[in-house]
Amino acid sequence: MGAALKPEPSNDFDYSFKIIDNGWILYEEHEYYVSNRTTSAERARASCKKHGGDLAVIESEAERKFLWKYNNYYGTHSGDLYIGLTVGLDGEFGWLDQTPVTYAPWAPGEPNSGNDDETCVAMKAITGLWYDTNCGSTNKFICERHNSSVHSTVAPTMPVPVGGCADGWLFLITSASNCLVLMKKTEKIGLMHEPLVKNKEETWLL
Template sequence: MSDDSSCPVSWHYWGNSCYKITETRFSWSDARDECRNLGGVLGVPSSYQENEFILLQLSQTKGMVWIDCNDLEVEGIWKCREGKVEVAYRNWYPGEPNNVGDEDCAVLAKGWWGSEGQCDLEEGIGKCRAGNVEVACRNWAAALFQACQCYTFMYDDSSCPESWHYWGNSCYKITEAAFSWADARDECRNLGGVLGAPSSDQENEFIAQFIPLDGAAVWIDCNDIEVEGRWKCREGNVEVAYTNWYPGEPNSKGDEDCAFMLMRLGEHQWHDVSCRILKRAICEMAGRPVLHV
């Protein structure tokens, strides 16, 4: 699940991104640089819903924020971006942008967008101090606040719950208890995941390293319960083409309809067996991206 806990302290989560209105005031270009320093980008709403979310954060500070929207390259052609992605959404106040006084950068205030004074000011125009940062500005109010949108996501073991292990954008866990195949599948669902089934040699190797002892085995989501001899292997609802059967397997001796991975002398191949036998299970869930600033 993603919520405010997905973001650093003082950042707020919405739409798979984290947002922060900085306390320090900047010119437009310095605001953009500051957001980059924080690991993100200067934000710009790409929908009415995002605009409203930023406005909600802004209402707590009673100010206005710079957004990444400008006509610096060509006068009158406004480019609005989220990182390097062009944003088609606009929410200009009626009559804006009007370019009064060479207004080349955009702010968000009271839900509307407006064009404001020069983004990068020449020396001698005037300076306003915000904390320990000296900000050159013509229109002090325009530099009052700025919005940063940060989405520098990384995956590692911290993407997974405790005692789960990260690999290939997923988290894996071998259960402590042993279950029948059907109960193993239910247990993985109860843990928030699915009964796993390797889809490559690399994934098979990764799972094998967590099988605790030589001779130990774990259930995988591979069976021919529906049609005898037609084995279906899945990761969640996705059919897996990869298999790693031990030579001569599956042989279906004694109504063997479910598959397990066996660790034996460094080998970790698949066997079929009765679904009623008790074995531990390999559970898999999607990893959660963790925000790093």
């Protein structure tokens, strides 16, 4: 579990790094991309892998502080960030690429496995510490790739949703090819007609 730490300023940035691609930076032999857009953990990882990387594996205090302060100094500052750590329902955690976990700066009270559905991990923008969260939550994210990776000439973009459905919607394979969203009991279920046509007004059935 995380322990209370003495607050540290997040806006003092004294690190040397190199800009190598559109949005990618090189620091200590690793390349990173710190997103300013938010999405689910699955789409964040797909975006990283599309450009030769994966969600970041953070193995030291120095690496964590660099990424945390870089985000606060050069990024949008607000918004937590997905990293490549996952938490099992048994409380065990590990990196997506199977790297051994030797460093894990959890925020106080974390991981807490809230509602038994918090299996992804994000870094708090305010403190740089980690917490478990639902993988469907929308957060920014940090990609990482090694120098040997093939360089991309563009920044990671969100993969095209299945069926062209908007974020948070599911593609329902029927004769009408609809997008489906599940809402709370007090809300009605909406269906967005397909095919989706760019700049075409969406039609809702309530």
